[in-house]
Amino acid sequence: MYKKIAILLTIALCLAFTSTTTLAATSGEKLFREAQQQEKKADYFSAFKLYKEARPLLVKEEKEDQVKECRRAFTRIKNILDTYPLKLDEVVKIIKKNYPDATDERIEQIIKDGRLPHMTIEGQTYYFEDFLNTLYHLYPDFRVVKQAGALGQQSKLLGLMGEFIYEGNNLPPGQTLTTPFHYAATGEVVIPRDKLPETGLLKVWMPLPLVSSAQQNLEIIDIYPEQYIRYPIKTDGDIGLVYFEVPLEEIYDDLKMGVRFNFTHYEERFHVDPYYLGEYDKESELNKRYTASDKNIAVTPDIIKKAKEIAGSETNPFFIAKKFYDHIVYDLDYSLTPHGALDALDIPESVYVQEHGYGDCGAQSMYFAALCRAMGIPARSAGGYQLFPNPKGTGCGTHFWAQIYLPNYGWMPVDTSVGQLAKYDPTLTKQEETDFIEYFFGNMDPYRYLIQVDVDVPLIPPPTERLMFGMVLQSPTATCTEMDESPGYLFGEHWNLIVKRVNK
DSSP: OHHHHHHHHHHHHHHHHHHHHHHHHTHHHHHHHHHHHHHHTTOHHHHHHHHHHHHHHHHHTTOHHHHHHHHHHHHHHHHHHHHSOEEHHHHHHHHHHHOTTOOHHHHHHHHHHTOSOEEEETTEEEEOTTHHHHHHHHOGGGTTSOOSSGGGGHHHHHHHHHHHHTSOOOOOSEEEEEEEEEEEEEEEEEEOGGGSOSSSEEEEEEEOOOOOSSEEEEEEEEEESGGGBOSOOBOSTTBOEEEEEEEGGGOOSOEEEEEEEEEEEEEEEEEOOTTOOOOOOTTSHHHHHHHSOOSSSOOOHHHHHHHHHHHTTOOOHHHHHHHHHHIIIIISEEOOOOHHHHHHHTOOHHHHHHHHSEEOHHHHHHHHHHHHHHTTOOEEEEEEEEEOOOTTOOOEEEEEEEEEEETTTEEEEEOHHHHGGGGGOTTSOHHHHHHHHHHTBTEEOSOEEEEESSTTOOOSSOOSSOOSSTTOOSSOEEEOTTSSSOTHHHHHHHEEEEEEEEOO
């Protein structure tokens, strides 16, 4: 009997020891699982805190996959919280500051409308950081105060574009390149040394101009620091970029990285005979790629239904695409879009516009492309920057537009959001408004800097970590496994691009 008791005690002690050891070994994992549950409930503040606590424990426990997921979670959640930082009382306070004449009743009505971008976090409503831009564009009585964004500067933009739009258009069939503008550009980022880890490998992707039919004469003057370039620079194909790998133990001072280049961008004018389009090769790689549903150009059942509704009985691709253009320009509104949160939550941009009835240049161009793809018309969302050269060399605004592929003609530009400028300017005559809007279906001004032909283009080499904002490459982005959060935030914050128009 004593022997039996001894065996039982031994087993009990072993179980107790094993339980204690297992608990200690899985404390990081336990916090990690709790963080995941909080994130699923949209309790993002709590989730972020738990991931922060879990990561150093998981590092000690050598749970590499979960350490990686913590870093991804930091980026995801930071994107959400940075995009929706404002509580209702802060929103009301900001509106009253910018619009002293707005009554409490009017503000309450707008809040009840529910059209200002918002989301529920830990049971409380938080609003989009750029909600004033939405307010400006959705509610005409609030346009008395100019707001951020291209459509808040329509008078300046209309003046720049007018010289192209109100010219004659007696062109031969096909694409015409005219009015070449020559540019000299410098892009630089300086990251304070104390913002980076002492050691580790910093991987950086920096945008470059992409050579295309409308963007030519590219001259790369300098890329630095040259010793950290790991792949040949890429300026053809789908995206322009240069890739660096920086061993941080070699960096003692602030990290300075940059590029200098010259290029020429032409105005594009397409003179299309809709009855001379030819047939699509449905088995071609181009057709398959650009009619497929994608991450942000998502072709959902609702979008297919909407595309068919707009197209009606029309069967000609050119006229169908024109109907989609008119629908977005006239029936939908412009508004800055919560891209960071959409990316973090894996909500396609095309779906956001379909559900909300508004979007900015990128969101609109992706929605337009999705409508086209739903009807078998190859389409994509290209972009980089809209340029507004002046003596100081400033005026570089991130911008995206659409392109559709037409047999016998190639990729034709379509810019719904710049086309919408006319809709927001009451000084234009009806004919001037119509001419302006018509121009941006098939024509494109030369105030452009093209970086990529579509959104969600794979970078070279492909990143192994989640990027801060992987849909586009308008400023340098980066990864570093030794950092909790994506270093892409630092690069976006410290990126400075200067473009000057020059005589060649």
